[in-house]
Amino acid sequence: MGTNEIEITLQVNGEEVNADVPVRMHAADFLRHRVGVTGTHVGCEQGVCGNCTIIVDGRAVKSCLMLAAQLEGTQVQTVEGLAAGDQLNELQEAFKRNHALQCGYCTPGFLMLITSLADRPSPPSRDEIREEISGVLCRCTGYEGIIRAAEEYLLKTCVAKNGMEQLP
Amino acid sequence: MNEYVSGNASQRQRKSGSEFIGRSLPRKEDDRLLRGDGRFVDDIDLAHQLEMAVGRCPFPHARIRAIDVSRASEMIGVRHILVGSDVKKLSEPIQVLRPVPGAPPLPYYALAQDVAVHEGQAVVSVVATSRAIAEDAIEQIEIDYEPLPHVVDTLETLSDAAPLLHPDVLESNLLASNIDSNGKPDAIMAEADVVLTGRFRINRVTAFPMEGRAVLASWRPGARELAVQSSTQVPHLVRKQLAESLRLDEGEIRVVASDVGGAFGLKLGAYPEDILACLHAMALRHPVKWVEDRMEHFRASTHGREAVHDFAVAAERTGRITALTNNYTTDLGGWNSSFGSAQLSSVVFTGPYKVADARVKRSVAITNKTPIGAYRGYGQPEVNFALEVLVDRLARQLAIDPYDLRAMNMLKPTDLPWRVPSGAIYDSGDYLQSLKIAADAVDYTGHRARPRTARADGRLVGVGLSSFVERTGYASARFLANRGSQFGAHESVTLRANRSGSIDLYTGVSTFGQGSETAFAQICADVLGVDYEKIHVHAGDTAASPLNTGAFASRTLIAAAGAINKAALLFRERTFKIAAAILEASPADLDIQGDVVVLRSNHARAVSTKEIFRRAILGQGIPASDAPGLEATAFFEPTDAAFSFGTAASVVAVDPETGEFAVERFVMVHDCGKSVNPMLVEGQVRGALVQGLGAALGEELRYDRETGQLLSGSMLDYFVPTAADIPPIELLHTEVLSPVTTFGVRGVGEVGTIPPAAAIANAICDALAEFGVEISELPLTPEAVWRALRAAKTSSSLENQSEKRKTKPYEHAAE
Numbered sequence: 001m002g003t004n005e006i007e008i009t010l011q012v013n014g015e016e017v018n019a020d021v022p023v024r025m026h027a028a029d030f031l032r033h034r035v036g037v038t039g040t041h042v043g044c045e046q047g048v049c050g051n052c053t054i055i056v057d058g059r060a061v062k063s064c065l066m067l068a069a070q071l072e073g074t075q076v077q078t079v080e081g082l083a084a085g086d087q088l089n090e091l092q093e094a095f096k097r098n099h100a101l102q103c104g105y106c107t108p109g110f111l112m113l114i115t116s117l118a119d120r121p122s123p124p125s126r127d128e129i130r131e132e133i134s135g136v137l138c139r140c141t142g143y144e145g146i147i148r149a150a151e152e153y154l155l156k157t158c159v160a161k162n163g164m165e166q167l168p
Numbered sequence: 169m170n171e172y173v174s175g176n177a178s179q180r181q182r183k184s185g186s187e188f189i190g191r192s193l194p195r196k197e198d199d200r201l202l203r204g205d206g207r208f209v210d211d212i213d214l215a216h217q218l219e220m221a222v223g224r225c226p227f228p229h230a231r232i233r234a235i236d237v238s239r240a241s242e243m244i245g246v247r248h249i250l251v252g253s254d255v256k257k258l259s260e261p262i263q264v265l266r267p268v269p270g271a272p273p274l275p276y277y278a279l280a281q282d283v284a285v286h287e288g289q290a291v292v293s294v295v296a297t298s299r300a301i302a303e304d305a306i307e308q309i310e311i312d313y314e315p316l317p318h319v320v321d322t323l324e325t326l327s328d329a330a331p332l333l334h335p336d337v338l339e340s341n342l343l344a345s346n347i348d349s350n351g352k353p354d355a356i357m358a359e360a361d362v363v364l365t366g367r368f369r370i371n372r373v374t375a376f377p378m379e380g381r382a383v384l385a386s387w388r389p390g391a392r393e394l395a396v397q398s399s400t401q402v403p404h405l406v407r408k409q410l411a412e413s414l415r416l417d418e419g420e421i422r423v424v425a426s427d428v429g430g431a432f433g434l435k436l437g438a439y440p441e442d443i444l445a446c447l448h449a450m451a452l453r454h455p456v457k458w459v460e461d462r463m464e465h466f467r468a469s470t471h472g473r474e475a476v477h478d479f480a481v482a483a484e485r486t487g488r489i490t491a492l493t494n495n496y497t498t499d500l501g502g503w504n505s506s507f508g509s510a511q512l513s514s515v516v517f518t519g520p521y522k523v524a525d526a527r528v529k530r531s532v533a534i535t536n537k538t539p540i541g542a543y544r545g546y547g548q549p550e551v552n553f554a555l556e557v558l559v560d561r562l563a564r565q566l567a568i569d570p571y572d573l574r575a576m577n578m579l580k581p582t583d584l585p586w587r588v589p590s591g592a593i594y595d596s597g598d599y600l601q602s603l604k605i606a607a608d609a610v611d612y613t614g615h616r617a618r619p620r621t622a623r624a625d626g627r628l629v630g631v632g633l634s635s636f637v638e639r640t641g642y643a644s645a646r647f648l649a650n651r652g653s654q655f656g657a658h659e660s661v662t663l664r665a666n667r668s669g670s671i672d673l674y675t676g677v678s679t680f681g682q683g684s685e686t687a688f689a690q691i692c693a694d695v696l697g698v699d700y701e702k703i704h705v706h707a708g709d710t711a712a713s714p715l716n717t718g719a720f721a722s723r724t725l726i727a728a729a730g731a732i733n734k735a736a737l738l739f740r741e742r743t744f745k746i747a748a749a750i751l752e753a754s755p756a757d758l759d760i761q762g763d764v765v766v767l768r769s770n771h772a773r774a775v776s777t778k779e780i781f782r783r784a785i786l787g788q789g790i791p792a793s794d795a796p797g798l799e800a801t802a803f804f805e806p807t808d809a810a811f812s813f814g815t816a817a818s819v820v821a822v823d824p825e826t827g828e829f830a831v832e833r834f835v836m837v838h839d840c841g842k843s844v845n846p847m848l849v850e851g852q853v854r855g856a857l858v859q860g861l862g863a864a865l866g867e868e869l870r871y872d873r874e875t876g877q878l879l880s881g882s883m884l885d886y887f888v889p890t891a892a893d894i895p896p897i898e899l900l901h902t903e904v905l906s907p908v909t910t911f912g913v914r915g916v917g918e919v920g921t922i923p924p925a926a927a928i929a930n931a932i933c934d935a936l937a938e939f940g941v942e943i944s945e946l947p948l949t950p951e952a953v954w955r956a957l958r959a960a961k962t963s964s965s966l967e968n969q970s971e972k973r974k975t976k977p978y979e980h981a982a983e
Contacts, residue, residue, distance in 0.1 A: 024300065038211035039204015041429070043378045044462040048883035051378055079204035092202040096194055099851045103681030104201025105208065105378040105429030134890035139378050139430050140681045142854035142920075143891040 008072040012037060013081030021068040028052040030068035031078060039079035039108045043137065050136030053109040054078050060116035062135075079108035082115070090156065091115060094149035102140030109136040114150045123158040126151060188694040189911065192847035196685040196705055200427075207426035209382035209399050210459045217384070218247055220445055220458040221302035223292040223309055224467065225284035228318035228536035228876025229331065232282060232311060235292060240308040245301040248448050249309075250293045252279040258447055259413045265405060265437050265506045267652045268532050271344035272337050276503045278413070278443035283316070285333050285502035286538050287878055288467025290440045295448045295456055318536040318876040322476050322499040325535045333502065333534050343500055343532040348514050350589040351525030353482070356491040360482035364562050368554035369945040372474035372499065372869040373862075375543045376888055377680075379429020380460035381469055383442050385449040394421045394446060401431040402718030404676045405655055407710050409438035409506070414446055425678035425708035432859070433542030434469050435680070436720050437506025441468070466881035471869055472543025474499040475510065477554035487568045489577045492518055492526040494551070500532050501539035507720075508532070509540040510547030512639055515590045517551045519559075520599040520637045520813060521577040526589050536876050538869075542720060544856055545921035548638055549863070556634040556926035557943060560933060569616065570930065571607055574635055575600055581904075591647075594637060595908045597813045602837040603635055605900055606815040609835040615819070620938065627821040629832075630935025634926035635815040640840075640915025641726035643809045658805040659727035660714040663692065663739045665798035667785055669763050669778035670702045671739075673732075676716035677724055678708030681855075682917055683848040684724055690844055691729055691911075695736035697760035698777065714801050722812075722915025725844065730804030730910040738800035743780055746798075749791045750775045750783075810906040810914040814838035816923035818895075820931035824939065827954030831895035831928055834861075838899070841906040841914035849916050853899055856920025862889040864925035868947050936960070 005020045012035055021030055026045070031054070032038045040063060043051035047065040054063045055077040082089045088096065091114060101107040113136055117124065124132060129150045130143075138146065200206055225232075237249045261275045275281075280291045292309055296302035317331040324330060325341040333341050357363050384397040394416060400406045403423040411418040428435065441458050449456040460468065475498045482491040494517045498509035509532055517528045563570040578599045579586050586594040607613070615631040622628050642648055642657040662674040673692055677684050689703035706712055717727065744755035747765040751758070751773055759768050765780060767773040780798075783789040787796025819833040836857060843849045866887035870879045880886045905912025929943040932953055941960045945952060 022300075032210070033213060037204065038208075039206075041208065041379065042210070044883050046462060046883050049378065049462075079202075083203050088199065088202060095202055096198045099195070099847045101198060101201055101681075102683070102851060102855060103378065103428065103430040103679075104197065104206050105427075107201055108204050111202070130891045134892035137378065137888055137890060139376055139432070139859070139888065140855045141851060142856075142858035142897070143894060144854050144897070145851065147891060 006069050008069060010071045010073060011075045013078060023067070023069055025068045026064050027066040027068050027071055028063040030071070031063065037078045037080045041105050041108060043106065050113065051106045051109040053112045053136060055112050055116055060113045077112065079111055082111060091149070091153045094153045098145040098149040098152070100141060100145035100149040106136060106138045110138070110146055114153060117154055118157040120158050123155045129154070188690040188700050189844050192845055193686065193690060193700055195683055196689055197679055197683065208379055208429050209384055209397050212384055212397055214384065214386060214455040217455040217457055218295045218297060218452065219299040219302055220293055220295045220448060220456050221299055221306050222290045222441060222444065222464070223306040224464070225280060225287060225289045225291050225313070227284065227313055227315045228287050228320065229316040229333070230284050231314040231316055232280060232284060232291060233314055234312040236310040237292070240294060240305040243301065243305050243308065245297040246294060246305045247297065248295040248452050250279060250444060250447060252277065252281045252291065255279040255447065256281060259443055260415065261413070262438055262440065262443065262506070263409055263412050263654065264504050264508060265654045266508060268344045268504070268508055269346050269651055271504070271532065274334055274337055274504050278440035286536050287876065288464070288538055289502065290444070290468065293444045293448065295452065320535050320537055320871040320873060320876050322474060322497055322533050322535060325533050333536065341534040343504065343534055345529060345531045346514065347527065347529045348590040349527035353491040353493050353525045353527045356525050357480060357482040360490055361485045362562070362565060363480060363482045364558065364565060365478070365480045366554070366558045366561065367944060368477045368479065368557065370473050370475045370477070370550040370553060371863065371867070371946045372471050373543070373867045374466065374469070374471050374869060375432035375434035377430025377432055377434055380462060380465040381435060381439060381441065382459045383445045384455060384457040385445040386455040387450040387453060389453060392420045394450070396421065396423045396446065398423050398425050398442065399428050399435055400425045401428065401435045401678055401680055401720055402437060403678055403708050403710050404716055405718055406438050406442065410442065410446060413438065413443050422711040424710070428678050428680035431680040432544045433472065433507070433546065433720060436542045462883060463881070466886065467538055467878060470505045470541025471501065471538050472540060473510065473550055473863065474540060475513070475550045477551060479554050479558050481558055481562055483562055483566065485566065487566055487573045487576050489521055489523050490525065492523045495529045497531045497533050499537065499540055500534050501537045502534065503539045505539040505541040507542035510550060512547035513551035515588065515592045515639050516548055516637055517555065518588055519552070519555050520579055520635050522579045522583055528589060537871055544859060544918045546721070549860060549921045549925065552634060552636050552922045553925040553929070553946060557929050560930045561942065564937070570633055571603070571612060574603055574633065578603065592639060592643070593808060594811045595808060595906050597811065597839060597904050598902065599635065599637070599813050602813060602815045602839060602902055603633070605902070606633065606817040606835050606837040609898065609900060610817040610819050610833055612817065623821070626825070627823050628935040629819060629821045630931040630933065632818050632820065632927045632930030632932070632934055633815060634923035634930065636813065636922045638812045638919050638922055639809050640722035640812050641806055641809045642721060642723055644805055644807050655717050656805065657727065658717060658803050659724065659731045660716045660801065660803040661688070661728065661731045661735045662714050662799065662801040663735050665781035665784055667778070667782050669776060669781055670704060671698065673703055673705045674713045675705065675707050675728070676710065676713040677719045677728065680719070682719060682724065682852065683845065684719060687725060687844045687848060688728060688732055691732045692736050695733050696740055699762050702763070714803070722917045725913050726806050726810055726909050726915055727804055729913050730806065731802050733910050734802035734804055735800045738802060739798070742798055742800065743777065745794065746780045746784055746790050747775050806909060808908040810841060810909050812838065812840050812914040812916065812919055814919065816927040818927040818931045820928055820935060822932055822935040822953065824936060824957065826950060827957055828950040829932060829953060833898070834895050834927070835898045835900065836920065836923065837902065838919055839902040839904050839914070840916040841904065841909065842912040843901070843903065844913065850899055852916045853920045854897060856918055857897055857924060858889050858894055860921040860924035861894065862887065863921070864928055864946060864948055866947050866949060
């Protein structure tokens, strides 16, 4: 592709990545097929289904709507970065406990989106969670397990981050 | 064969008390999926892999006069191009798995031959070094299309004026008709107190799995091995279909479905792109990958549902239903896909009601639209909507409460087993109980007793019911053979001992979210008495599983539970035989407890499974008469289908001016017999309910009559429910064991799709009863309700029936 490529340097889950990428390649394809972190899934490539949601510099974004070139100099978090070794993190455990996943295709998108909500000043209500996560589509679960998992997790993290001792 | 055990292993009782069956154990599938470690087809990139893109017909019906690929073939990176004539030379048409009885085969090649019959039909395919280049090349291929007259309406296509879509095979656009009948419904209707008819239109929708279809094919000519990674729910059946179309021997093909991102019936069999990727791979000796994009998905993956049901019900004034007839037409689209249009409406069209005199006629109509295929429910949601809305109309006409009308006509537990006109047999159940529980849960009587006045927000509140019986699983292969099905009714499993004391479980059932790895391991652990964690499930690889049927028709657990039970009992017998020799005991006196085999009377006398398995694998220290190895394979075929049942109830608040409405409560009472894992059951029912709600309230693949184009074929035009859209859902279960299955299980994967539409439509009609609103079409949008209101107001003023409308509906008929 020669001149149609551009060199980028970024951090993916804390590790530096340097690559030449085609200018028309989107971020999801780059992460999946060049970096090899295939946990980020592509569901529509139109920015609607949200299955490709990742965290870029602390914000949840739909990676099919970003070009790889735009990742230059950023910190990217994907689902692969959540667990510590073999230990699932609290959100992943909440998903497991609440049967928040079936086929698992959309799951990384929800995990990253909910992770990005973890430092809100106060835990969102159930209805706020439903609105917040409506940018990611799931066709298997009917959402109930995902909402429950998000409630459990955000209640803990949002409270913790504000130093509040108050329990439900 | 075995000196220690008398009688057939499968007849032996499994040990009493369930340790794992019935528990909400965490899923085997979760860890890898939560860590982004699933293996979906596009997660695999092979060395020297090439990518395929498909060029599709933009017209609903067109003759292909000429294709010029010269510019595309000269592009850098383009490696191979196939057109229709190549495909005809190199392959056979795709074989239907579940043919329509009496229908001639339509020659469905992987690429259109002279004529394409739907927008999106594959016409050319290109393989290049990247998908982007392959798509660029498609743009450079010149195709000379001659648009032909088209027809997209399900009934219009059967008129004499419609263009013929398969003139070489058929003289009309009717593929076939089938009738199932019992008794004398016509004679009864002629004499009946009341006969009510209704026409119901059910919308065309899509299953919409979050992962579209995908295939990665590699061919090693020297080894004559075609390896196909496929996003399918039926790896063994795809292998069969690929062998037929590609003129290969089944033994030369390996199909692997690792993780599948949802399926719902849409991934039930081979598609044109599967054949194409294989043909390219065989020509190039390079792996070829094709991943469906979402725009293609709306046009190239099978659609679901679309049907028109004409129902007639005859009843006595007391409310007793005496006869039912249902003439319905399913829309096949342009081709007969692997499963074709829905067939199960014919089995359950009498619902949970005791109506002996009944007839159903199914006609299959061909139109210039994407082929219809299996979709969760496969005819049962469609017919439930029609029947249950008609039952409420009958109740209104007879001034009987819809609850009472249902209760009075329902089959009682003592009426079962009950044979329906199709010959299927409802096995067991307590239908009335589910109706009662659902009605109580939404305070049905309270709603009825309240004055029918608008709330402060101007809305009228209605309550609606929908009861159903659902066929899950298939009766025996003998039944399927009568229908010409190209698959069996069985499932199978292989268990294999490991040196560590763990057990491998091999199954051809692929993993697409249904939780079968978990449920299978639970059953296996339970029957054997070993720990759940000790079972490793290996799923979806035709080279590493006994031949099976696959996961569809809510049949997996019904058949697989029997196979796992049988294999586990065989495996246990072999284990006990070795243990008996070590412990100098009789196998009959032994038990497995976790990781040891113990003497029942004295648990101190024990030997570890690790030791037993090690001896078996080495062939050392086992009885001299015994062969080495510890492995058991079993097949199981159910003798009958199991019929699940239940009732949904909804409370809906409707604005009588605008037609806007909100589903304020939705209760589902459901019986799936023995629940192996209640968490999975809830997940299946909820997930299917939300699909059912989506199809009832908004999803629709609409085609423009004039242009034949798909109007809602993108994510911006097709409504898939989000977390913010779903109403509150409450689930309740009853547990009547099925007498025809192992452990009493019934299928549970599809049931949620069945009752939502009718339960909500009936609630809306109830809320708007004073206007005489009738609903006959899906989806149920505010606009549809507004139109129904307008139609009712117009007709009531025309007919000057305002007095009649004011009479209180649902008042109990005097005696």
